[in-house]
Amino acid sequence: TVSRGSAPIGSPASRGGSPCGIVGRPGAFRAGASSMAQLVSMLMGQTGRMVVDRTGMTGLWDFTLNYSREQNGQPADADAPSIYTAVQEQLGLKLESTKAPVEMTIIDSIEKPTED
Numbered sequence: 764t765v766s767r768g769s770a771p772i773g774s775p776a777s778r779g780g781s782p783c784g785i786v787g788r789p790g791a792f793r794a795g796a797s798s799m800a801q802l803v804s805m806l807m808g809q810t811g812r813m814v815v816d817r818t819g820m821t822g823l824w825d826f827t828l829n830y831s832r833e834q835n836g837q838p839a840d841a842d843a844p845s846i847y848t849a850v851q852e853q854l855g856l857k858l859e860s861t862k863a864p865v866e867m868t869i870i871d872s873i874e875k876p877t878e879d
Contacts, residue, residue, distance in 0.1 A: 783795055783796040783797070784796075784797060784801070785797050785801055785802070785805050787805075787828075789832040789839070790829065790830055790831060790832045790839065790840065790843065791827075791828070791829045791830075792805060792827070792828045793826075793827050793828075794824065794825060794826050794827075794828075795825050796823040796824075796825065797823060797824055797825075797826070798822075798823055798824075799816045799818060799820050799821075799824075800816065802816075802824075802826075803815070803816050806846070806850070806858070809832070809846055810846060810847075810858070813863075813865055814858070815863050815865075818856065826853075826854055827853070828846075828849055828850065828853055828854060829843060829849060829853070830843055830844055830845060830846040830848070830849035830850075831843035831844065831845060831846075832846075833845075846858075
């Protein structure tokens with residue numbers, strides 16, 4: 764969700780600005796002309812949790828996100844914020860824990876194919 768009282772994510776993408784897509788390393792990401800769907804995908808990979816976009820924001824965005832990646836449950840850099848704090852402070856968005864319906868594929872069984 765969009766955090767109250769803070770500016771929303773980065774800035775609208777400008778032509779000829781940052782390269783398209785999200786590039787980064789552990790603890791830092793830079794995005795150019797990226798959609799909310801791309802940000803959600805990146806956040807799911809970094810948090811290991813399902814992330815659902817409820818911002819209602821459309822368009823493409825340029826932004827930078829710097830945070831401390833956890834290693835063995837501990838922050839790798841004690842001076843950097845957690846990804847949850849960084850998303851709120853740097854992007855003006857808030858990651859909220861909630862229940863929501865999600866699409867899942869369930870495999871009941873599997874068998875080797877026959878030779879026919």
